[in-house]
Amino acid sequence: MNIFKKLILGAALTLGSGACLAADVTLRYNQWFPSQHWSQKDGLYKYFEEIEKVTEGRVKVRPSAKPLAPPTKNYQAVLSGIADIAWGPHGYTPGAFLLTEMVEFPFLTYDAGISSKAYWRTYKKFFEPTGMQDGVITLAMHVTSGGNIHMRTEDISTPDDFYGKKMRVQTSVLGNALQSLGAVPISGSLSELREFLSRGIIDGTMLSDELLYGFKVNKYVNKVTQIPGGIYTNSAFIIMNKQKWERISLKDRTAIMEISGEKLSVKMGRLWHENDIDARAKLIESLGDDYQVASESLIKAIDTSFEEGRTRWFEKAKEQGINGEQALDYYKKLVINLDSKL
Known part of the structure; x- marks a missing residue:
């Protein structure tokens, strides 16, 4: 009986130790943008605080003291594990994210918050099924204000x-x-x-x-x-390294995704819109x-x-296995319908 109890206790301690290893994670954010810019201090840093809060401190995000990689290598830095989390424009790596070029066409963004909600839904419906960004965990997809x-x-x-x-x-x-x-x-x-x-x-x-x-x-x-x-308009991503994601407990991953996705995409887009209106004035x-x-x-x-x-993009979208005209039309209609509901 004593031997049996020791085995049970040993197993419990081992599982407990493993659970701690899976739950307590510090993520490195590639800080290449000015840290005092509102997109960082009012956007991403607030999001990082939310991550720590919803995971009860088990998952923390720490911005790097200096860039871990330049903006042109942001995605690759997360893919390779040089950085754990990154934010940045897809367009900084020309040709790497062909489908995201859809939102770079003119006259599509009057309110970046509304367009970001439409963009997240378009990404989930059309782009994600093609395998786009399969190598990382996509936490958000948003657009910036129109240029x-x-x-x-x-x-x-x-x-x-x-x-x-x-x-x-x-x-x-x-x-x-x-x-x-x-x-x-x-x-x-x-x-x-x-x-x-x-x-x-x-x-x-x-x-x-x-x-x-x-x-x-x-x-x-x-x-x-x-x-x-x-x-x-710029298309931008917020992504996480897959290996680091797997080190986070299922409970905490679920909590993080509840504050990410469409919610985070809209939050970033809305910040862009609000600050753009102020700057315009x-x-x-x-x-x-x-x-x-x-x-x-x-x-x-x-x-x-x-x-x-546009013609080239439709051709490239077809090569990726999607109907570009249908995707763009879906995005445009979403923007109009979402705008009318506000």
Whole structure:
């Protein structure tokens, strides 16, 4: 009997020890974006606090003191285990996430919170079944606010104004469209933007208004052309390493997913929208008439410039096994229907 009791006690201790190992996990977040930017302190950091709260302290997230990987290697860093959690735009790795290019087309994002809810549902219905991001755990998929045209000295009022202008772009979809309008696209990350603008390396850039203040480059921008719905939108992910995910207990994984997915996607998109509205008001106040809304002829020319890109995307989507026209139509209708319910 004593031997039997010892065996039971030993097994219990072993299982208890294993349960602790499975439950107590510290995750490394790849901190490449400014830590004081609202997307971090009001968005991701609050989410990390929620993770710790819903798991009763068993799962913690710690931002890295310096970048574990550049934004262009964000996804790969999580895939390989260099980082455990990452957030960033899909477009920083051109060609790697073909399906996400759908939301980069113009005039699709009037409210990033609404569009992010639609995007999460489109991802779950169309993109995830193709195996997209199978190598990681997807915690959220959201969009940023629509980008406007921000110029140093000369404004963009007509399609011809693009000719010869050196424009910083962050995605190949946007770059190809601008090139067709006669602009010279120059690739560059947000961390390079201040140098590009201050030294006159570029004539302008495409950004959501809030990023001018978030990256403190508003003093270099003197002309803005607002594109209703955005000349582009960024697709962004929040992902976790699969091996680290498996080390978290089933109970805690369930708790984390309850605050992730659509809820987290909407939260990030809504933050973008709210801060973009505030930034727009500041720009209008400081620039006056130099903050203009695009004319119908300019909007039409921009729309035409993306036609080739849309056609290519439909072809690439077909190769991925989905009907691109159907997916885009589903996304657009969701945005309209969700907007009407608010």
